[in-house]
Amino acid sequence: MLDRKHPGHVFDVAVVGGGASGASATYHLSRAGLDVVLLDRNDLNTEASGRNAGSLHGQIQHEPFLEEGAEWAEAWLPALRFLADSLTLWDDLSDDLGTDLQVAKKGGILVADDVSQLAAIERKVALENRIGIPSRMLSADELRSLAPWLSDAVVGGELCPIEGKANPLLVAPAFARRAVEAGALVRTQTPAVGFDRDGDTRVIRTPGGDVRARRVVLAGGDGMPDLARHFDLDLPISSGAVQVSVTERVDPMVAHLFYYAGGKLTFKQAQSGTLLIGGGWPARRNAAGEWVVNPDSLRANLAMAIRIAPMIADLALLRTWTGIGNGTPDHSPIIGPVTAEGDVVVGFYPYMGFTAAPLMGRILADLAQGKDPGLDLAPFAPTRF
Numbered sequence: 265m266l267d268r269k270h271p272g273h274v275f276d277v278a279v280v281g282g283g284a285s286g287a288s289a290t291y292h293l294s295r296a297g298l299d300v301v302l303l304d305r306n307d308l309n310t311e312a313s314g315r316n317a318g319s320l321h322g323q324i325q326h327e328p329f330l331e332e333g334a335e336w337a338e339a340w341l342p343a344l345r346f347l348a349d350s351l352t353l354w355d356d357l358s359d360d361l362g363t364d365l366q367v368a369k370k371g372g373i374l375v376a377d378d379v380s381q382l383a384a385i386e387r388k389v390a391l392e393n394r395i396g397i398p399s400r401m402l403s404a405d406e407l408r409s410l411a412p413w414l415s416d417a418v419v420g421g422e423l424c425p426i427e428g429k430a431n432p433l434l435v436a437p438a439f440a441r442r443a444v445e446a447g448a449l450v451r452t453q454t455p456a457v458g459f460d461r462d463g464d465t466r467v468i469r470t471p472g473g474d475v476r477a478r479r480v481v482l483a484g485g486d487g488m489p490d491l492a493r494h495f496d497l498d499l500p501i502s503s504g505a506v507q508v509s510v511t512e513r514v515d516p517m518v519a520h521l522f523y524y525a526g527g528k529l530t531f532k533q534a535q536s537g538t539l540l541i542g543g544g545w546p547a548r549r550n551a552a553g554e555w556v557v558n559p560d561s562l563r564a565n566l567a568m569a570i571r572i573a574p575m576i577a578d579l580a581l582l583r584t585w586t587g588i589g590n591g592t593p594d595h596s597p598i599i600g601p602v603t604a605e606g607d608v609v610v611g612f613y614p615y616m617g618f619t620a621a622p623l624m625g626r627i628l629a630d631l632a633q634g635k636d637p638g639l640d641l642a643p644f645a646p647t648r649f
């Protein structure tokens with residue numbers, strides 16, 4: 265057999281993108297006995313998968329529900345089902361990968377501080393229940409017994425018991441480590457800059473030389489539009505940096521993932537004791553065009569957090585960072601083949617791709633092997649736009 269680093273070597277599958285989605289796909293493919301190479305333009309886990317807030321989402325997000333309406337939410341239910349199915353995979357993931365990923369699924373709570381917010385939450389809960397997600401309304405008293413530190417202004421909310429949190433710094437590296445143990449090759453600092461064909465083989469052009477593979481999985485996150493253009497596909501993926509903040513460590517007090525019905529806010533307590541505060545507040549570009557922390561967003565984000573949880577005012581803030589978040593116009597993922605032969609497949613989940621990564625990787629691995637993933641992918645077709 266040719267040396268796998270030899271330019272003529274043909275891999276069974278090349279995966280482009282070493283975030284959580286691509287690392288998960290590489291794990292599943294290598295465990296299935298395939299000869300796999302994982303390419304990343306940087307190091308592994310340096311983009312969204314390593315910069316996110318670690319929320320494991322399983323409810324319709326309140327902000328798009330208000331903005332896009334119930335009709336949108338109904339059409340989005342297959343994407344929610346995808347998250348719910350991925351959430352079940354998180355249960356055994358630490359054991360599967362041999363790493364404590366700090367997964368805790370104690371539920372997510374959407375808090376209202378105005379009675380006028382409750383009717384929309386009720387409609388949202390009804391839609392979630394329709395696909396079997398056991399979310400329910402909470403009274404103000406129930407909320408206070410679950411989280412006594414909440415502001416006196418809270419009037420009720422929603423509990424979505426399937427939600428939780430995990431540590432994003434650990435997940436993609438753990439997938440990749442297990443994949444390497446199963447025989448995968450990882451090549452970092454290796455951008456895919458062009459694609460060609462040589463018979464049945466796809467040739468991926470990189471500055472360090474060509475990589476050949478029978479099948480290709482594209483899991484490039486923010487790089488996906490550029491990658492798809494090589495296959496004559498324009499993917500309408502939006503891109504903009506948002507920011508997350510972390511406080512000092514405190515004793516365990518916040519068991520759930522929290523959201524606020526009145527604005528952009530999520531917070532949770534990491535296993536280390538720090539509080540992670542986010543919600544999708546935009547970063548800004550500096551004079552050099554680089555994404556940097558936006559102090560206006562930071563102030564507004566923290567003010568909202570303190571309004572719901574006044575105890576946050578007493579905590580020291582350690583750090584705020586930025587990461588590029590990506591969306592699609594219908595908030596649904598993009599999954600499927602992008603060539604007539606079906607030998608190149610894409611996988612992208614907007615806004616909540618950390619939650620989706622365990623299932624995304626499994627499905628991409630199935631598609632790359634020509635297997636039925638056991639899921640209707642029609643709502644997620646790359647050609648739907």
Ligand SMILES: Cc1cc2nc3c(=O)[nH]c(=O)nc-3n(C[C@H](O)[C@H](O)[C@H](O)COP(=O)(O)OP(=O)(O)OC[C@H]3O[C@@H](n4cnc5c(N)ncnc54)[C@H](O)[C@@H]3O)c2cc1C
Nearest residue numbers: 281283284285305313316317319456485487587616617619
């Ligand atoms: C600040 C922030 C907070 C977030 N919070 C949450 C959250 O709490 N919960 C949640 O579920 N989701 C959250 N998200 C979204 C989530 O992080 C992403 O949806 C998810 O990480 C996407 O994973 P991915 O593997 O598809 O892409 P990425 O993690 O972006 O990985 C793509 C990889 O592809 C590589 N790449 C791209 N182009 C090329 C190329 N041409 N050649 C080689 N390599 C290439 C990149 O270097 C990168 O490593 C958040 C995102 C941000 C930015």
